[in-house]
Amino acid sequence: MTTSPPRPAPIDGETLVDWFAATARPLPWRAPGVTGWGVLVSETMLQQTPVNRVLPIWEEWMRRWPRPSDLAAASQGEVLRAWGKLGYPRRAQRLHQAAAAIAADHGDVVPADVDTLLALPGIGAYTARAVAAFAYGKRVPVVDTNVRRVVARAVHGAGDAGPPSTTRDLADVDALLPAEDAPAAALSAALMELGQVVCAVRSPACERCPIAADCAWQHAGRPAYAGPPKKVQKFAGTDRQVRGKLLDVLRDSPGPVRREQLDAVWSDAGQRDRCLDSLLVDGLVEQTDDDRFALPGEH
DNA sequence: AACCCGTGGCC
DNA sequence: TGGCCAAGGGT
Known part of the structure; x- marks a missing residue:
C-alpha cells in the first residue's frame, strides 16, 4: 500500500539538541567527568523530587561517598540520615543495596548495560536508560513524565500524556532517536530539558519553544487534555x-x-x-x- | 493495572 | 485551603 503518506517528523532533533547546548542548566551531575555512579545517584534522588532539593544532598553524597563501595561501607542509618528529607527513604535503602551489588559484582563501576542495570534494586525502566544514555552516551529511549508530555503534545497533538504504558512509551521515543549513539543520547537529554523548562504542565512557554513551528499540539490549537482523569494520591492522614x-x-x-x-x-x-x-x-x-x-x- | 511509598512548594 | 505536581519503582 502506498496510499498512506509519510507523516512529517514533528520533532527536529538537531534543532532541539542545538537549543539544549545553548540553554541547558549547568546541573552538577551533567558536568564533564561525572561518573556513572554520580549519574545513578542523581537519577535516584530525582525520582519524584525537585531538582532544587536534590542539589545540596547530591553534592554531599559525592564528597562523602565518591564510589559505590564507599556508600556500601556506610551503615543504613548513616545513609538514611544523609538522605535527609528528600522523601521516599526506601530509595536510599535500595541505592545502598545497589551500591553493595555494584561493588561486589561489577568491579565498583556502575554497569552501562540496560538489562544489567534493571537487575539492580531501585533501578527501573526510566533510571536504567537514563544512566545508559547520560552516563555512557548510549542510544536508548529515556522516558520520564516530561518526555511523555513532550511526545503527547508535539507528536500526538494532545494536551498531555495519558496513562503510562512502558512498552508504547518506549516505542514512541525510540522512533524519534537518530541511529547513532551520541546524537541520540544528546536528544534524550534535550527532550527531558524541554519538558521541564519550556513544555511545562501548567502555562507552557510555547513562545520560547524551539520546535513550536512543528508541534502537533500548536497546529491543533492547543486543545485541553482529554484523556482519563489522573488520580492524585492523598497524603494528609495516610x-x-x-x-x-x-x-x-x-x-x-x-x-x-x-x-x-x-x-x-x-x-x-x-x-x-x-x-x-x-x-x-x-x-x-x-x-x-x-x-x-x-x-x-x-x- | 492499581495502589503504595515522603516531602514540600505553588496557586 | 487543598488539589496538583515533581528526572519513578516495587508489588
Whole structure:
C-alpha cells in the first residue's frame, strides 16, 4: 500500500539538541567527568523530587561517598540520615543495596548495560536508560513524565500524556532517536530539558519553544487534555505521612528513642502501631534489646 | 493495572 | 485551603 503518506517528523532533533547546548542548566551531575555512579545517584534522588532539593544532598553524597563501595561501607542509618528529607527513604535503602551489588559484582563501576542495570534494586525502566544514555552516551529511549508530555503534545497533538504504558512509551521515543549513539543520547537529554523548562504542565512557554513551528499540539490549537482523569494520591492522614513523622523522630535523634517519643507524633494509636510495624518490616527501623527504636545499624 | 511509598512548594 | 505536581519503582 502506498496510499498512506509519510507523516512529517514533528520533532527536529538537531534543532532541539542545538537549543539544549545553548540553554541547558549547568546541573552538577551533567558536568564533564561525572561518573556513572554520580549519574545513578542523581537519577535516584530525582525520582519524584525537585531538582532544587536534590542539589545540596547530591553534592554531599559525592564528597562523602565518591564510589559505590564507599556508600556500601556506610551503615543504613548513616545513609538514611544523609538522605535527609528528600522523601521516599526506601530509595536510599535500595541505592545502598545497589551500591553493595555494584561493588561486589561489577568491579565498583556502575554497569552501562540496560538489562544489567534493571537487575539492580531501585533501578527501573526510566533510571536504567537514563544512566545508559547520560552516563555512557548510549542510544536508548529515556522516558520520564516530561518526555511523555513532550511526545503527547508535539507528536500526538494532545494536551498531555495519558496513562503510562512502558512498552508504547518506549516505542514512541525510540522512533524519534537518530541511529547513532551520541546524537541520540544528546536528544534524550534535550527532550527531558524541554519538558521541564519550556513544555511545562501548567502555562507552557510555547513562545520560547524551539520546535513550536512543528508541534502537533500548536497546529491543533492547543486543545485541553482529554484523556482519563489522573488520580492524585492523598497524603494528609495516610500511613505515608505517619511513617514520615516516625522516621523524622529517629533522624533527629542521635541514638535509639523510647516508644513514648514515637507515640507523640500521631494520636491514632492503631495507625501509629501499624506504621511502626511496617517500618520494622521494611528494615527502615530496628528495635533494640531494651525495646527502644533506632535507624538500622545505629545501636 | 492499581495502589503504595515522603516531602514540600505553588496557586 | 487543598488539589496538583515533581528526572519513578516495587508489588
